[in-house]
Amino acid sequence: MTSFTCDESVSLCEGNMMEVCGSTDSCLREFGCEQSLLSRPDGSASFVQGDTSVLAGVYGPAEVKVSKEIYDRATLEVLVQPKVGLPTVKERSQEQCVRETCEASLLLTLHPRSSLTLVLQVLHDDGSLLSCSLNAACMALMDAGLPMSCLFCGVTCAIDADGRIITDPTAAQEKESRALLTFAVDSTERKVLMSSTRGSFSVHELQQCIAVSQKASEKIFQFYRDSVRRRYSKTL
Amino acid sequence: MRRRRSRRRVNACEAGFPNSVEMFSRLKNKVGEVLLPGDEFCFDTDDTISLTESVKAEKVVCGPGLRRSGDRLVVCKSGVLRHKQPNVFWMDAQQKRYVPAKGETVIGIVTTKSGDVFKVDFGGSEQASLSYLAFEGATKRNRPNVQVGDLVFAQFLIANKDMEPELVCIDGSGRANGMGVFGAGGLLFMVSLGLVRRLLAPGSEIMSDLSQLFPCELVVGMNGRLWVKASSIQRTLIVSNLLQSCENMTATQRRELFKRVAQGAL
Missing domain, CATH: 3.30.1370.10 (K Homology domain, type 1)
Structure with a gap:
């Protein structure tokens, strides 16, 4: 298990980028990750952000049902299992967000007529669940050795009543917030792959949040690198 | 100890870059390091070409985990970059799911017998076919004794993403060369x-x-x-x-x- 803490807040003051320091509390909670912890799936990872924790398992490339077969690429299926009970509409929407992000980064055309299944088990939800699921998904896909054009990470930003941007909010902070935005950021160009928003916010706030997320994503990508390096340290 | 093994052939794509001497040294510098998907090796094309010195363009052979995209080389699997003389590079990744490659030898389990082919499960995304004639000494009269559930050690004759994989238990000269049906025990x-x-x-x-x-x-x-x-x-x-x-x-x-x-x- 590797973990990473960041205490200093992110400040964006360079060039013509938006000035977001001062009014934002853009520090991420402590996060940690463990790869290939399950024996049955082809790739697995658990990702912990503060008290939020998600376990991901990837199966594939495996045999596909004829009804779901796509002739020129792999079929990706994402299943989100809540902590208790059966998946609801909320989980369905999360599934779609994660699936679309994964489809954007995976090279699915390299495994035509096969199926990839990604199962995300929510272990505990203390805010920023979608971004934690995205991070867990990315680590699990990497662990499975599936061909990817780039990595991705998820960052959640909450805008509270005073207009302050909080990255990686807890459940309590999410509840108090005026708007909640989650972005998936890719590792090569820091572009937004997916966004999921709730509440009302201005265009300026949206751009601020994207800038904060892109800055925060650097830390997560650096953590990915350290974590994978530690994993391969024995075979170097 | 007796060990059956065969030469592993890398599923390789050749990438001849116009200025690949530089690319070669960049790759060489990273050998043994952990790389992640999305890491790139790009090279700045030289606008000036030396007329006096002859520039020898070296070819770089990319194995699994490396892809050529335009004028760049992109890593698509997380792992350690490995190098083999003279110019082969690939990503060494820890994974569990097997993706077939031509010439590789695998242990398969015979699942069905239909007409003149056996279906063999080798742990990939689909089952491979194995002809009953692809055994040493097998003829139309003299069928090999293979039952459903038997283990076979065979190599891939056809393995690509668009076609059904095909296994054989003989090498190019028709010899078993260590391949075939497993005996009891083990x-x-x-x-x-x-x-x-x-x-x-x-x-x-x-x-x-x-x-x-x-x-x-x-x-x-x-x-x-x-x-x-x-x-x-x-x-x-x-x-x-x-x-x-x-x-x-x-x-x-x-x-x-x-x-x-x-x-x-x-």
Whole structure:
């Protein structure tokens, strides 16, 4: 298990980028990750952000049902299992967000007529669940050795009543917030792959949040690198 | 110890870059480092071409995990960059799911017998076909004795993403060359593909450590399946447990364990 803490807040003051320091509390909670912890799936990872924790398992490339077969690429299926009970509409929407992000980064055309299944088990939800699921998904896909054009990470930003941007909010902070935005950021160009928003916010706030997320994503990508390096340290 | 193995062929794509001398040295600098998907090797094309010196364009052969995209080389799997003389580069990744490649030898399980082909499960995304004529000495009259559930050691004749994989149990000259149906006894178990590659690497330390313990018969399939047979069931189990535990051990830990077993933990 590797973990990473960041205490200093992110400040964006360079060039013509938006000035977001001062009014934002853009520090991420402590996060940690463990790869290939399950024996049955082809790739697995658990990702912990503060008290939020998600376990991901990837199966594939495996045999596909004829009804779901796509002739020129792999079929990706994402299943989100809540902590208790059966998946609801909320989980369905999360599934779609994660699936679309994964489809954007995976090279699915390299495994035509096969199926990839990604199962995300929510272990505990203390805010920023979608971004934690995205991070867990990315680590699990990497662990499975599936061909990817780039990595991705998820960052959640909450805008509270005073207009302050909080990255990686807890459940309590999410509840108090005026708007909640989650972005998936890719590792090569820091572009937004997916966004999921709730509440009302201005265009300026949206751009601020994207800038904060892109800055925060650097830390997560650096953590990915350290974590994978530690994993391969024995075979170097 | 008897070991059946065959030369591993890398599913390679050749990338001839106009200014690949530079690319070559950049790749060379990163050998042995951990890289992640999305890492790129780009090179700045020189606008000026020397007229006096002849620039020799070297070719770089990219194995699994590296892809050419335009004028760049992109990593698409997380792992360690490896290099083989003179110009082969690939990503060494720890994964469990096997993706077939032409020429690789695997251990398969016969699942169905239909007409003149057997369907063989090798742990990939679809089943491979194995013709009954693709055995040593097999003719239309003289069919090989293969039952459903049997294990076969075979190599891929066809393996690409668009076609059904096809296995054969003979080499180019019609000889079995170690391949064919397994006899009775022995134990089949799974390990990660990374460990299999480490076992098959020339001069493998694990293999030399293991061969000092006691005689055993070991078949290594590139699909992560290993088959072991030793003089007794106990010894077979010891070998299988040792190999499975090699997965997550450093070289010193492994030597320690092998020494303990050799000293008489039996």
